[in-house]
Amino acid sequence: MFRVASDTLDSRVPAGPLEQKWDKHRFNLKLVNPANRRKYSVIVVGTGLAGGSAAASLGELGYSVKAFCFQDSPRRAHSIAAQGGINAAKNYPNDGDSIWRLFYDTIKGGDYRAREANVYRLAQVANNIIDQCVAQGVPFAREYGGTLANRSFGGAQLSRTFYCRGQTGQQLLLGAYQSLMRQVSTGRVKMFARREMLELIVSNGAARGIVVRNIENGKLEVHTADAVVLCTGGYGNVYYLSTNAKGCNVTAAWRCHRRGAFFANPCYTQIHPTCIPVSGDYQSKLTLMSESLRNDGRVWVPKNRADQRPPGQIPDDERDYYLERRYPSFGNLAPRDISSRAAKERTDAGYGVGESGLAVFLDFRDAIVRDGEDVVRKKYGNLFHMYEKITAENPYEVPMRIYPAVHYTMGGLWVDYNLMSNLPGLYVLGEANFSDHGANRLGASALMQGLSDGYFVIPYTIGDYLAAAKHGKLAEDAPECRAALQDAQNRITKLLSVNGRRTVDSFHRELGLLMWDYCGMARTKAGLEATIPRIRALRDEFWNNVRVPGDASTLNQSLEKAGRVADFMEFAELLAVDALHRNESCGGHFREEYQTEDGEAARDDENYSYVAAWQFQGAGTEPVLHREPLVFENVKPSTRSYK
Amino acid sequence: MSSETLNLTLRVWRQAGPDKPGNFCDYQLDGVSTHMSFLEMLDVLNEKLIAAGDEPVAFDHDCREGICGMCSLMINGQAHGPDRGTTTCQLHMRRFSDGQTITIEPWRAKPFPVVRDLVVNRSAFDRVIQSGGFVSVNTGNAPDGNSVPVPGNRQEVAMDAAACIGCGACVAACKNASAMLFVSAKVSQLSILPQGQPERSSRVLSMVAQMDKEGFGACTNTSECEAACPAEVSVSHIARLNREYMKALVFADR
Numbered sequence: 001m002f003r004v005a006s007d008t009l010d011s012r013v014p015a016g017p018l019e020q021k022w023d024k025h026r027f028n029l030k031l032v033n034p035a036n037r038r039k040y041s042v043i044v045v046g047t048g049l050a051g052g053s054a055a056a057s058l059g060e061l062g063y064s065v066k067a068f069c070f071q072d073s074p075r076r077a078h079s080i081a082a083q084g085g086i087n088a089a090k091n092y093p094n095d096g097d098s099i100w101r102l103f104y105d106t107i108k109g110g111d112y113r114a115r116e117a118n119v120y121r122l123a124q125v126a127n128n129i130i131d132q133c134v135a136q137g138v139p140f141a142r143e144y145g146g147t148l149a150n151r152s153f154g155g156a157q158l159s160r161t162f163y164c165r166g167q168t169g170q171q172l173l174l175g176a177y178q179s180l181m182r183q184v185s186t187g188r189v190k191m192f193a194r195r196e197m198l199e200l201i202v203s204n205g206a207a208r209g210i211v212v213r214n215i216e217n218g219k220l221e222v223h224t225a226d227a228v229v230l231c232t233g234g235y236g237n238v239y240y241l242s243t244n245a246k247g248c249n250v251t252a253a254w255r256c257h258r259r260g261a262f263f264a265n266p267c268y269t270q271i272h273p274t275c276i277p278v279s280g281d282y283q284s285k286l287t288l289m290s291e292s293l294r295n296d297g298r299v300w301v302p303k304n305r306a307d308q309r310p311p312g313q314i315p316d317d318e319r320d321y322y323l324e325r326r327y328p329s330f331g332n333l334a335p336r337d338i339s340s341r342a343a344k345e346r347t348d349a350g351y352g353v354g355e356s357g358l359a360v361f362l363d364f365r366d367a368i369v370r371d372g373e374d375v376v377r378k379k380y381g382n383l384f385h386m387y388e389k390i391t392a393e394n395p396y397e398v399p400m401r402i403y404p405a406v407h408y409t410m411g412g413l414w415v416d417y418n419l420m421s422n423l424p425g426l427y428v429l430g431e432a433n434f435s436d437h438g439a440n441r442l443g444a445s446a447l448m449q450g451l452s453d454g455y456f457v458i459p460y461t462i463g464d465y466l467a468a469a470k471h472g473k474l475a476e477d478a479p480e481c482r483a484a485l486q487d488a489q490n491r492i493t494k495l496l497s498v499n500g501r502r503t504v505d506s507f508h509r510e511l512g513l514l515m516w517d518y519c520g521m522a523r524t525k526a527g528l529e530a531t532i533p534r535i536r537a538l539r540d541e542f543w544n545n546v547r548v549p550g551d552a553s554t555l556n557q558s559l560e561k562a563g564r565v566a567d568f569m570e571f572a573e574l575l576a577v578d579a580l581h582r583n584e585s586c587g588g589h590f591r592e593e594y595q596t597e598d599g600e601a602a603r604d605d606e607n608y609s610y611v612a613a614w615q616f617q618g619a620g621t622e623p624v625l626h627r628e629p630l631v632f633e634n635v636k637p638s639t640r641s642y643k
Numbered sequence: 644m645s646s647e648t649l650n651l652t653l654r655v656w657r658q659a660g661p662d663k664p665g666n667f668c669d670y671q672l673d674g675v676s677t678h679m680s681f682l683e684m685l686d687v688l689n690e691k692l693i694a695a696g697d698e699p700v701a702f703d704h705d706c707r708e709g710i711c712g713m714c715s716l717m718i719n720g721q722a723h724g725p726d727r728g729t730t731t732c733q734l735h736m737r738r739f740s741d742g743q744t745i746t747i748e749p750w751r752a753k754p755f756p757v758v759r760d761l762v763v764n765r766s767a768f769d770r771v772i773q774s775g776g777f778v779s780v781n782t783g784n785a786p787d788g789n790s791v792p793v794p795g796n797r798q799e800v801a802m803d804a805a806a807c808i809g810c811g812a813c814v815a816a817c818k819n820a821s822a823m824l825f826v827s828a829k830v831s832q833l834s835i836l837p838q839g840q841p842e843r844s845s846r847v848l849s850m851v852a853q854m855d856k857e858g859f860g861a862c863t864n865t866s867e868c869e870a871a872c873p874a875e876v877s878v879s880h881i882a883r884l885n886r887e888y889m890k891a892l893v894f895a896d897r
Contacts, residue, residue: 053782056782057781060781071705071711072703072764072765073712073765073766073768073809074769075769075809076706076711076712076713080706080710080711081708081710081711090789128783128785130788132782132783132785133788134785134791134838135780135784135785135786135838136778137777137801137832137833137836137838137839139798139802139805139832140788140798141798141802142793142794142795143795145792145795146792146793146795146798147789147792164802167710169710170710170806170808174805177772178772178776178777178778181769181772181773181776181777182777185773185774191769193766193769216758216764243708245711246704246705246707247705279678280676280678280679282676282686282687283683284680284682285707287707287708385728386709386733389729389733390735392737456782503690503693505686506690549693549698549699550698554759555660555701557699558699
């Protein structure tokens, strides 16, 4: 199934006390003097929170930046859909928060599968993010007196989440986008919208450029630079149905993986507990209902399996508030992986509600009685509105019906402490890397990580690489560029020439269902072993039977999708191999064989306290496993309890 | 929720490229579930077209939860269709009736040229933001977030404006193809907040100049934009834009 390399991966985490690592490291990083920065060029792929903030900040520093996105505008990146909020240990509510506590909660939330030093740095710079965003004019929610407001999120027993109604991601992204647009107006950043990255260009072992397709006219373009910063998000759409935008894909990361970048922990996928349930076979995506709703909403199912009464007529003593029952100290704000599994446990046992039985209630009755409908509307109005649009039910009157859905992926390309992959000059930021969330991400931490990486990490660490790089300019018609261009061209030609009978979407749906059933919320050895040959068979069928209409010289959305699905077909196998190799349960990776008596994840720290970083050897060829041992010098891994 | 199905006639604008002529094509689509979103209905149409050896209808979309602003579409002459405060991706087929003919067109405005079928180029909006729709603060310069209090009610108005998703429905709905609602949303947000004060005058002047340069039309206060806006941005922000513009013209030391 795979081979194990004998080396251990070096994370390049600096020595010294945890609190001083980042400061000392920044001092040790080489600098590029301001007058020389314009001579260095940097490619940033993706313009979400990580890419937008990185491109803007690097432009401000004076580097020559080229930024790319496949959408029609950088403002549309999927970060925009993040609803609930962003964490920071400001301790404004005076409830005992500190950088250390945010660090501890995040490490524990990730089920002790994240790198201590990265997480501590994240907690340190989180406060700067809030300040930066306020200065940009991000309209965070405020108290009557004008100070910033906070609310609570899962996995924390205090309020450290800053928010803009139910659209925090939108406002943070627009802040980064506006900063990016300002750099575009100065000419320091050149923006290339509607470009999809199809290949990474590697020259003398270093990442030196990309091949993109201009989506509007089909032209392939080569762009070279001194470094490439990949900020292309997660791979949740391998499941077809997820809360991701339709365009989210693994292609950019996978193309880098094929060129030598290690892919770390692909089996760490986050299933979010509160999404609107699937309702038909035509369904194209799943919609999240923000975790913030669990501040005031209570999750329950009827105690009696056969209870057919409308929810409002079921009295309290016949309701099972199962999160409050199982996790009394965190209650409805238990972390996502735990809440999702608890919902699955109840519905598998036959207590689910709704037509399909694959749903539980999220009920605001008590909050509306306690605080009044207006207060609830002010906090969650847009979410309630969205729910009603989709389901035609009014959540002020009847409880929401929710069910877990694929949401976020903790795995990603392997990076060191500087956020550089094992390929020199290839940096990976935000959800596209693997570094900060371990096996489970806490709510309101994705925005924090994306902006931390882009605003406050890459501006320092990339200088260290550029100052030392002595590689000269790479011509756009250099042999390695022409070869990458040819590879991209051949692939497009191949996709268009199959001319089979099945549509791209039909393959994507089939792959997604396979992954959801055997590589989703619960996994087993037998299921995974049976799935891998089925993925391979489906991939073979794809290349023999897909129909991609149209040609390559115009806007061709079927062709775009086909390229993405082809890469998902290869990536899915690696995800399954990773899940099969990890003989333990941790965070979002739940292997049914490894659980405690009361159904919680059973970790195996002795054998699996490492990052699994996979090296590509060819599609269908056994990948090589490189391991980075996780060293816990400050927090002692313990059984993660939210009881 | 009981599910019903609809049989529909779709009259869709087809255009092979920016410089090619376009025309309406009629498609019969039967058995459409009322629970489908409008875009899921188009997905079904496209699967049918591909199976029949035709090219699918190109349309922009991404998040499908009403926030990215990528989806567009004039549906029976209304931007984002008949529901107030709703993007096309959040519009559901239960809003339509059996046997109905639905006409689907791209945004029609000179500054938004058609790329293909229902896809248009909205980069004019990016250039308007580039002209001044930001606060000039470099990363690292920020004081503590609580150092400047913002009264809760002012922040709420700023947030109402900031909710704009940049979809372009306001332009498409306007008989003059005016972008005043879009521009005013950003001008309003940043002129209300203390962080936007230093560039308050220069911002409004630059953004209005760029808006004109892009070829957007003038505002004649018909408020179609507000009616079409999926983020329910109010035309009161246009009033604020006009005030800001006048003040900047008269008082600003430029």
